[in-house]
Amino acid sequence: MTLDAQSNNFIALADVALHNEDLQHAIGEGTRTAYYRRLDTMFAHSDEHGEFMRQQAAEAKRRALRNLPDLLELAERNLKANGFKVEWAEDAAQANQLVLDIARRHQVQSVAKSKSMLTEELGTNDVLEAAGLRVVETDLGEYIIQLAGETPSHIVGPVMHKTKAEIRDVFVRELGMTPTDNAEEMVAFARKMLREDFLNADMGISGGNFLIAETGSIGLVMNEGNGRMCTSLPRVHVALIGIEKIVDTVEDYATLTQVLPSSSTGQKMTVYTNILNGPARADEADGPEHAYVILVDNGRSDIYATKYAEALSCIRCGACQNACPVYRTMGGHAYGWVYGGPIGAVLTPLFVGLENATPLPHASSLCGSCKQVCPVDIDLPRMLLDLRWDLVREGESKAGWDMAMKLWAVGMTSPTRFSLGGKAARAGQAIMGEYMPGPLGNWSKHRDFPDFAPKPFRQLWGSRRHRPVKERAPTLNPSPPQSPASRGKHPTKREGLK
Ligand code: SF4
Structure with missing residues (x-):
């Protein structure tokens, strides 16, 4: 039990x-x-x-x-x-x-x-x-x-x-x-x-x-x-x-x-x-x-016999909970079982069965903070992604999400369709403004939906290539990439909450 x-x-x-x-x-x-x-x-x-x-x-x-x-x-x-x-x-x-x-x-x-x-x-x-x-x-x-x-x-x-x-x-x-x-x-x-x-x-x-x-x-x-x-x-x-x-x-x-x-x-x-x-x-x-x-x-x-064995390293410090923007917004009870936060989103499906915790692998922005703060360096984002894969394989993903991904794949695999999709999106935004239609409206209700660029990158790139070299403005930072040593301090120090 x-x-x-x-x-x-x-x-x-x-x-x-x-x-x-x-x-x-x-x-x-x-x-x-x-x-x-x-x-x-x-x-x-x-x-x-x-x-x-x-x-x-x-x-x-x-x-x-x-x-x-x-x-x-x-x-x-x-x-x-x-x-x-x-x-x-x-x-x-x-x-x-x-x-x-x-x-x-x-x-x-x-x-x-x-x-x-x-x-x-x-x-x-x-x-x-x-x-x-x-x-x-x-x-x-x-x-x-x-x-x-x-x-x-x-x-x-x-x-x-x-x-x-x-x-x-x-x-x-x-x-x-x-x-x-x-x-x-x-x-x-x-x-x-x-x-x-x-x-x-x-x-x-x-x-x-x-x-x-x-x-x-x-x-x-x-x-x-x-x-x-x-x-x-x-x-x-x-x-x-x-x-x-x-x-x-x-x-x-x-x-x-x-x-x-x-x-x-x-x-x-x-x-x-x-x-x-x-x-x-x-x-x-x-x-x-x-x-x-x-x-x-x-x-x-x-769990030990699976690709999620690393989760057993957890020493229950709670640091991933303190760093997680999802946990920090709603606390632990929303996760519906003993462990909340990123480690809970991983452990709960493993303990109680993925079918009894289907939303949890998606209860993360995958910002990576949980791995960064974990004192035993557990790769929680990787495991959350793996659990999402498992959901898809087990047919637990939502029909609407499947449809959206299929449409996305159709658009992304053809330059013509991608270009037409961009035009349609720009035209749609001109009509609807900052609010997205239908169920997508839940997303834009609390967020600013960014404006599409008036000209797509392909168009900008095409016109730029046909200009004489001296008219082209430098677009890349000319300074050389920094070595880890010259970057100085470790990135975990003093970074703010994401
Ligand atoms: S930060 Fe790491 S050790 Fe601490 S509770 Fe989260 S997963 Fe466990």
Whole structure:
């Protein structure tokens, strides 16, 4: 079982988001701040250093993926040597059942959860709650989302779509907080409420940002310390980790824990950077009595066997979401499943089936920003184009679009037809002005339709060729092309949002 996708409703969901001014403001502000903080941190030393870190991180993840089967076996051996009990889950139903079995085995009544996109994907909370367990999200953003009965809209900032006033209203309505607009007071109030939940929890559930094969350890990064509480205070700890989270060495972990916070929140390091090595030892005062790792596939092996395997390198930093002009306009809920933005537009069709997410490969302007900011250099635009190809091959492209492309091909394959088409377009524009007819009017409603040149290039070129050489005005920039070295700074530095 995987959470139901609403991605085929993308257009309708996007329309709702586009008419929500509060959401537009919150998402615009949140993504813009994260985008510029990333630039400041990632390239703080030099552009070359930032790019080097990016390529080093990309290589660490690519190497881990190339050796995935062997590394998973190594990780399992080392996890067990550290005292973890290791389980494997093929799909969401199996993963959730394993968590439920562990909870029953240890007479668990209440669960404290740290942030995990995988558990969103698996729908773990719903299954546990249906079985009568009390589940509390302890990451502040996730806590607000849970109280509001919503789902995260951003990989790193789940509550990015909400304004401060909306969060205040949630706390007042759901927890009886005395109304205040002071953010610090709101956070202090939430912290006090959560403290009780940590102390009363029988089981802590976490994800795992990385699984370090050579030491059999879980790498967990966070800013609020709630993950540390979830994994050390309750007597049982369960970590649900996607099999693609594997890394080879602690050194790779060190590389990735630098690019992850730089890319997501613009921090050099997260406030808490943890390496978990199993349950409490006999001579340790703190830590869980029982520690489990559930390695979850849930479609990842299928992706691994395709041309989209590179998408499994994703370290869930959210930088592509912050850079994407489509995501920045409407936020994550419009994508209709767990992951929004460019990585969501790629992962969702792969996880839930292309036929259940047909609009998503087109939810991109293909501007390339997502690849440029990705700390592990995933070629998201290439994969979006490949998915569009797959849509056409599977007959999922729209009839009108097919017809338009065929007409385009007819015009583009004959100089005469191309010339006639140009004349018709110029004549049409003279009559209709800046508004396009029929369904094309939706495009020109919010954009200026550029004027066609009064004379086509072919005509200009023809008349120019028949003029004497000295009358021809220079049209090309005479300066020689610049070498990469003479161009100076790396292009990723200080570029603005597209
Ligand atoms: S695709 Fe790259 S930029 Fe996007 S969330 Fe994953 S790692 Fe971050």
